[in-house]
Amino acid sequence: MHPAHLPRPVMPQVPPQQLLLGQKAIVTGASSGIGRAIALALGQAGADVVVNYVAGEDKAEQVCEEIRRCGVRAMAVRADVSDEGQVREMFARMIRQFGTVDVLVNNAGLQQDAAFEDLTLAQWNKVIGINLTGQFLCAREAVREFKRRGVTPEVSCSAGKILCISSVHEVIPWAGHVNYAASKGGVMLMMKSLAQEVAPYRIRVNSICPGAIRTPINMEAWGTPEAYRELLKLIPYKRIGEADEIGRAAVWLASDYADYVHGISLFVDGGMTLYPGFETGG
Ligand code: NAD
Numbered sequence: 001m002h003p004a005h006l007p008r009p010v011m012p013q014v015p016p017q018q019l020l021l022g023q024k025a026i027v028t029g030a031s032s033g034i035g036r037a038i039a040l041a042l043g044q045a046g047a048d049v050v051v052n053y054v055a056g057e058d059k060a061e062q063v064c065e066e067i068r069r070c071g072v073r074a075m076a077v078r079a080d081v082s083d084e085g086q087v088r089e090m091f092a093r094m095i096r097q098f099g100t101v102d103v104l105v106n107n108a109g110l111q112q113d114a115a116f117e118d119l120t121l122a123q124w125n126k127v128i129g130i131n132l133t134g135q136f137l138c139a140r141e142a143v144r145e146f147k148r149r150g151v152t153p154e155v156s157c158s159a160g161k162i163l164c165i166s167s168v169h170e171v172i173p174w175a176g177h178v179n180y181a182a183s184k185g186g187v188m189l190m191m192k193s194l195a196q197e198v199a200p201y202r203i204r205v206n207s208i209c210p211g212a213i214r215t216p217i218n219m220e221a222w223g224t225p226e227a228y229r230e231l232l233k234l235i236p237y238k239r240i241g242e243a244d245e246i247g248r249a250a251v252w253l254a255s256d257y258a259d260y261v262h263g264i265s266l267f268v269d270g271g272m273t274l275y276p277g278f279e280t281g282g
Pocket of ligand 1: 082109
C-alpha cells in the first residue's frame with residue numbers, strides 16, 4: 001500500500017464538546033485543506049462560521065452544508081484577503097448577519113516557489129500580500145470589532161481570539177521558498193507584537209504552526225512513495241499530519257480552556273522543528 005494511504009491512527013472518541021457554543025467565527029481560505037478542517041471543527045464545537053473563499057463558490061458552499069449539519073449557522077463569503085476593501089466588506093457582512101465576531105482564523109495562504117535569482121517581484125508581492133498583509137488586514141478588522149464589543153461573559157471570558165496559521169517555516173529557513181518563509185517569519189512577529197498590544201483588552205492572539213499536513217498546497221511532498229519517504233526523513237514522528245489535527249488544535253486554542261495562552265506559536269508538526277538531522281545522534 002502507498003505509505004501515504006496507510007490507515008489513520010485511531011483517535012480517542014470524545015463526546016461532542018460545545019467548547020465554542022454561541023461564538024461567531026470566521027476562517028479565511030476555508031474552502032479547502034486546513035481552513036476547511038478548521039471551519040468544520042469550529043462548527044462541531046458549536047460556533048457559527050463564516051467560510052471565506054476567493055474562488056470556487058461551490059466548494060465553499062459544500063463546506064457550509066457540512067457545518068450546518070452540526071446545527072449551527074454557516075455562510076460563505078467571497079473576498080480576497082489581500083484587498084483592504086474586500087476584507088472590510090466581508091467583516092461588515094459578517095457583523096450584519098451574525099451580530100459580531102468572536103474568533104478569527106487567519107488561514108488563507110499560498111506558495112509561489114522559485115530559485116532566488118528567478119523570483120519575480122510579482123511572486124514576492126503576491127505571497128507577502130496574501131500570507132502576511134492579508135493576515136494584518138483581517139486581524140485589524142477583528143480587533144476593531146473586539147474592542148467595540150468588549151467581553152460578553154456568557155459567551156467567552158475573552159473579548160476575542162485571533163489564530164494565525166503560520167508554519168514551521170516561521171523558524172525553519174526554506175531554500176527555494178524565500179518569499180513564503182519571509183511571509184511566515186513576518187506572521188510570527190506580527191502575531192507576537194499584536195498579542196502584546198491588545199492583551200489588556202482581553203484579546204488573545206496566537207499562532208498555529210503546522211508541519212507537513214496532507215493538503216493540496218504540498219501534494220508534491222506526499223503524492224508519490226518516493227516523495228513520502230523523503231518527507232519522513234524530516235518528521236521524527238514518521239507520519240504526515242492530517243488537516244483535522246490542526247482543526248482540533250484550533251478549537252482548543254480558541255476556547256476558554258486556553259484562556260491563559262497568549263502570544264504563542266503552537267507547533268503541530270510531529271517534531272519537524274526538533275532538528276531531525278540529529279535523530280541518530282548527529
Ligand atoms: P490550501 O491551498 O488547501 O489552502 C489555502 C487556501 O487559501 C485555499 O482555499 C485558497 O483558495 C485560499 N486563498 C489563497 N489566496 C487567497 C486570497 N487572496 N484570499 C482568500 N483566500 C485565499 O493549502 P493548506 O495547506 O490548507 O494551507 C492553509 C494554510 O496553512 C496556509 O496559510 C499555509 O501556508 C499553511 N500551512 C500549510 C501547511 C501544509 O503542510 N499543508 C504547513 C504549514 C502551513
